[in-house]
Amino acid sequence: MPYSQVAQIREAAQRIASRCPQMRVEESILCRIAMLLGRDLVSRLNELIAPAGLAELEYRLLLILFSHGGSASPGELCGLLTQSPANLTRISNLLTARGLVTRAPHPEDRRRLVVSITPAGEKLVRDLMPCLTAGLGALFDDFTAEDRQRFLDYLLRLMRALDEVPRSTHAEQV
Amino acid sequence: MPYSQVAQIREAAQRIASRCPQMRVEESILCRIAMLLGRDLVSRLNELIAPAGLAELEYRLLLILFSHGGSASPGELCGLLTQSPANLTRISNLLTARGLVTRAPHPEDRRRLVVSITPAGEKLVRDLMPCLTAGLGALFDDFTAEDRQRFLDYLLRLMRALDEVPRSTHAEQV
């Protein structure tokens, strides 16, 4: 019932704005709904892969290996998944225990490891693909090619803004 | 550095698609970036309120009370914050300990409580408002009114789709 939250968000924003006139109502609503949508999309992904016994990060780790020549070091995976090294250790332990990835020492740098997807892991990724295409891709069924392009443009503008704005905020504090 | 992830997402999607032709590349990219944006927006919110010693849910609980006549029961707050009752107990403990909210028995139903924002809590919400307006509202500075309207429309379409699609997926499994 994600959509049912939208009315509440709008109403709350209006009530807050009536007491804090400086608030930017439309932007606040957009921001809050974008947060909510992100959370709900991740939840949907989790629901779709739960039958396979995977959680989001476990699946994405497999997917990265799958799209990455089959292996990567934990450090690289930290960057690609934006997760802490500690959490990456935990996740690869889980996947290793299930036989979906293996860990081996890096041939040239003994500090590092090489995490590799196994045939079973690759099969799992391939098996889940139709389910995800159906379950997530279908959300965009009423988007035209132009809609997709515009929506992507908005998302990217906000991502860039997130890169830019913090500096200006910091600058004010100096 | 949120935006730097975008190139990786695009490349990974292309490589996956080359091995799984049924994949819907554009939709996958949109979906992944929308998840990422949601996460990054929440992170930004957390950074902005961290100086006040608050985390996202603590702030949003205060904001809901602020926009809601000053008080609500834990059960209502669970719904509005989409959080478990257990977590709501934890959060109100924290806020109560800091004197930002109070908890009192409900006058008519002794199972319930009434969580109320204190003057200190209200002051904190008001004090944070300019900072949030600047830090989050500014992300939309290059959006025209028409952009905001279109973007909202896309977000709402996806929220509605999240309500619709799961039923169809379930239906297939039956």
Place this chain on the structure above:
DNA sequence: TTCTGATATTTCACAGATGAAATATTCAGC
């Protein structure tokens, strides 16, 4: 070579969040 500093991974202690059991209260039907 050897020392120093940087890098990679794991371990540990702890914060954040959840589901399920426990507790207390209300409400409906008899």
Place this chain on the structure above:
DNA sequence: GCTGAATATTTCATCTGTGAAATATCAGAA
């Protein structure tokens, strides 16, 4: 009124995620 089902909140066990310390290795300067 009583009994049993439903509701509201807290407690408890557990899972997920993080920062910081510990460990091991590498790379460069003297």
